[in-house]
Amino acid sequence: MRNYLKPLFLMMLVLILAGCATTQKSYDYAAFKRSNPKSILVLPPLNNSPDVKASYTFLSVATYPLAESGYYVFPVALVDQSFKENGLMNPSEIHQVSLKKLDEIFGADAVLYIAVEKFGSSYNIISSESRVTASAKLLDVKTGDVLWEGNATASDAENESNSQGGLVGLLVKAIVKQIMSNFGTDPSLRVSSVTSARLLSANKNGILFGPRSPQYGKY
Amino acid sequence: MKKSYTLAVVLLPCLLIGCASAPPTLYQWGDYQEQIYNMYNDPGKSPPEEQIAKLEEDYQKVRSSNKQVPPGYHAHLSFLYFKTGKVDQALQELETEKAIFPESTVYMNRLIQQIKK
Numbered sequence: 001m002r003n004y005l006k007p008l009f010l011m012m013l014v015l016i017l018a019g020c021a022t023t024q025k026s027y028d029y030a031a032f033k034r035s036n037p038k039s040i041l042v043l044p045p046l047n048n049s050p051d052v053k054a055s056y057t058f059l060s061v062a063t064y065p066l067a068e069s070g071y072y073v074f075p076v077a078l079v080d081q082s083f084k085e086n087g088l089m090n091p092s093e094i095h096q097v098s099l100k101k102l103d104e105i106f107g108a109d110a111v112l113y114i115a116v117e118k119f120g121s122s123y124n125i126i127s128s129e130s131r132v133t134a135s136a137k138l139l140d141v142k143t144g145d146v147l148w149e150g151n152a153t154a155s156d157a158e159n160e161s162n163s164q165g166g167l168v169g170l171l172v173k174a175i176v177k178q179i180m181s182n183f184g185t186d187p188s189l190r191v192s193s194v195t196s197a198r199l200l201s202a203n204k205n206g207i208l209f210g211p212r213s214p215q216y217g218k219y
Numbered sequence: 220m221k222k223s224y225t226l227a228v229v230l231l232p233c234l235l236i237g238c239a240s241a242p243p244t245l246y247q248w249g250d251y252q253e254q255i256y257n258m259y260n261d262p263g264k265s266p267p268e269e270q271i272a273k274l275e276e277d278y279q280k281v282r283s284s285n286k287q288v289p290p291g292y293h294a295h296l297s298f299l300y301f302k303t304g305k306v307d308q309a310l311q312e313l314e315t316e317k318a319i320f321p322e323s324t325v326y327m328n329r330l331i332q333q334i335k336k
Binding site: 038039053056057059060061063064067068070071072073074075076077078081082105106107108109186189193212213 | 244245246248251252253255256258259260289290291292294295297298316320322323324325326329330
């Protein structure tokens with residue numbers, strides 16, 4: 001009896017350990033480190049939600065986490081104006097502009113393409129929830145390499161303790177705290193800024209810290 | 220013994236707060252984000268002159284405390300000055316953005332040329 005159990009036990013132990021190990025899979029930053037961008041051009045986000053306010057609400061809060069993570073971020077409203085003066089009136093047209101052209105006009109190291117997937121309120125009988133979900137992709141402007149991509153979501157109905165841990169998580173916490181005290185009026189703006197902080201701050205599986213951050217090169 | 224106990228009681232919350240508090244931000248943001256939000260979602264809320272006044276006021280505060288305004292702040296001010304016909308100030312703000320953030324040089328030079336034309 002005992003002889004039967006021992007190999008079984010060992011096998012299970014191996015399986016359990018292997019199970020733990022696979023969850024530790026981390027993001028491959030080889031292309032990011034090779035590119036080592038100093039500046040990021042944020043294009044007006046694509047809107048895949050039914051709310052017309054989604055793109056520009058998200059754009060207004062996209063700069064903060066990127067700049068606080070150590071990057072130069074191009075002035076988003078002025079950039080949008082430059083596109084409009086050249087006849088590109090909406091985000092889907094702007095996302096079609098070639099990297100070569102963007103490089104020539106802005107001289108950015110990397111370009112960030114954002115898509116807002118979910119935006120705004122849904123109501124049920126006992127409560128209302130505001131939820132914002134977005135995805136993003138960072139491209140090297142010269143090579144077209146994908147440096148990083150990710151997605152994030154936030155909701156004003158979620159539990160506060162559900163936040164990222166560790167030292168790099170502090171930046172996200174700081175941003176969220178600042179946002180919560182600043183944006184009182186529009187729930188979708190407040191939730192957007194939390195989504196933006198989660199999506200675009202240097203963090204586990206997020207972007208790396210940029211050259212203007214004291215944390216640059218440490219993570 | 221009692222003294223050290225009191226000390227510990229006083230110090231413990233400090234330590235806990237210390238852990239909870241996040242590192243200082245790199246920049247002081249003032250109204251920058253809110254203004255961009257309003258520009259698109261509530262354009263009638265305040266005229267450009269008022270937005271300029273608020274951004275300039277915040278800038279003076281930030282400067283007097285030896286801190287920095289974020290990337291794009293001066294370029295955004297330039298955008299507002301240009302809207303109100305104040306071309307000299309618009310050019311000045313683009314130069315300031317470029318001086319603080321050389322990463323913006325290509326774009327700032329392009330805008331400067333565009334205005335001067």
